[in-house]
Amino acid sequence: MRGLSLLPSHLLRIALCAALVPVASCGWTGTDEGNGGSPPGAPTGVSAAAGTATSVHVMWNTTARAKVYEVYRGTTKVMEVPGSRHMVDVTRLRPSTLYVFTVRARDAEGRLGPRSRAVRAKTPAAVAADHSAPTRPSAPRGRAAGSRAVQLSWSASTDDRGVASYDIHQGETKIHSVGGSQTAAVVTGLRPGTAYSFTVRARDAAGNVSPAAPAVRLTTPGTDDGRATAPTGFRATSHRADGAYYVDLSWVPPRVDGEVTEYQIQLDGRPATSLVYGGDAPRDLATYSFYVGRDAGIGHRVRVRAMLPDGTWGGFSAERTVTTGPGR
Missing domain, CATH: 2.60.40.10 (Immunoglobulins)
Known part of the structure; x- marks a missing residue:
């Protein structure tokens, strides 16, 4: 033998x-x-950014063998999302409050992997009777960062109460969010040799959303061989x-x-x-x-x-x- x-x-x-x-x-x-x-590993690349006074956008890298992701606020599980997704908006939060989030992956057999590292985000203060949306982000730009990621940037929007976050959309789908003080983002998990279209919208603490900036169209280099x-x-x-x-x-x-x-x-x-x-x-x-x-x-x-x-x-x-x- x-x-x-x-x-x-x-x-x-x-x-x-x-x-x-x-x-x-x-x-x-x-x-x-x-x-x-073996059960899935701990999700990596976890981040959290306040989207409004009552919501936080949580993101992470896709984990091998994950059928479901469980999102925790402190020790409380607040959401489950399918393994095809790696971001979620946690809502019904309190303004001006610091929150801690972790993510766990669960496989098709129901086995839970370890928790991710903890990330923190603080919601901004509530703004009463705010119905005015931020201005449209201007001068959007982008470039490929290798064959599986792109770097996006834009000029800041303005708002009478302040911009809380920027939402990045791929086509009609929201895929990323960054804090209102940031005017750049890296989008990962893309395919080589593929055409993409991205737009950016600004959001204030009351949840008012700006019109979309002009689309940034990019094709990642290489082939998927x-x-x-x-x-x-x-x-x-x-x-x-x-x-x-x-x-x-x-x-x-x-x-x-x-x-x-x-x-x-x-x-x-x-x-x-x-x-x-x-x-x-x-x-x-x-x-x-x-x-x-x-x-x-x-x-x-x-x-x-x-x-x-x-x-x-x-x-x-x-x-x-x-x-x-x-x-x-």
Whole structure:
């Protein structure tokens, strides 16, 4: 018998943790048969900005395997949104009040991941009898920031009581919000080689909304063939320990907006295991080592791909061939 079939899943995990190259302090969680996979990770990139005197806009990066997101105000769950969304307006708040928000992801099996880091936002004071909307934002501009993000900017609106926030729309859909003191935003989670149209509206503390600024039309560069999202510098070697052979991998994580916390290792054309980082994921160099059997002279083909922050798989790295060394 050869390869991964030599050990059952629970012994394979022990063998992996005994490998010479430590990976995430053996704190990874895989998708072995019998444990049903791991729950989603904590959402990253969480932000909160007051939209009006009684609402706060909460945003986060898409999390792999999330079926539902739960949004908490303090310890109270206030909203649930489907996994296809990564923003929400929390309403019915009090003016002039500081709030703390966290987000958790829940998968299709109902397993809850850990809470995100806490973010704070303070609602502005209420304004009585305000029916005057802010002026339209002017001079909107934009540029692509890589193949999956754009940078937008505009000139500030004016309002008799002050601008509380700016809403960014993609077509007819609100996709982002920033505080009234900001006149720029980065929109992430886009696709390479795709045309987009963005507009900006100003909002005051009473919820009055300005007309939309002229649309900014941009096309992200590149093609969605996976090359822009594939790990680079991929290397594969083999070592022997305790009478068994291991494949040692290293690669440079793809440069994408957001944090890459999950990878799939493919061995001989088939998925071998998933690597999920429970803490801080590597940004400059990732390493991994796994058991492949006890026989020398066995060749293996191996490659790796990343789960992107938008919840989709990126492109595969270059494929490498590695052969277990001579017996000793």
